[in-house]
Amino acid sequence: MLLLARTEFIQRVSDSVLNQLLDKLLERGVISDEEMQSARTKSTADKARDVIDSVRRKGSEASSFLIAALCQLDPCVSRELSLR
Template sequence: MLDQLLLARAEFIQRVSDTVLNQLLDKLLERGVISDEEMQSARTKSRAEKARDVIDSVRRKGEEASSFLIAALCQLDEWLSRELSLR
């Protein structure tokens, strides 16, 4: 999963919508993948910076966190997850 996110990183940063990012942040917080402080910090940034923060912080947290991010993205934006070859 880490490799999948690394390969999809640039496209994810460029193409994910702000709406999907905010929903991902909510899901990541609910699951305990990110802290409230990490979520609040990400929400203050531009869309691209927020996307970069989300994917990089989740990748650093390992396989389980990465798998959860991929599953959540597939649920929230099936088209983008297919385009990024994330399943």
């Protein structure tokens, strides 16, 4: 599901939402501190690309958590991307 929404996610998600997603992913143990620090130094599009690709590689549980967090943080974008 994330693969289908990847391009739109990169184009639409805001930097503020990405930073909140990074915090949630770190708290949950989906990403490491190093992954979070690396992503935070990048442009918004590159940060979005890193987040979605890293989470997708970690499997369905990590992907489901990202989707749930995005739905909570930005319901508008999650609806536009058909993520539920």
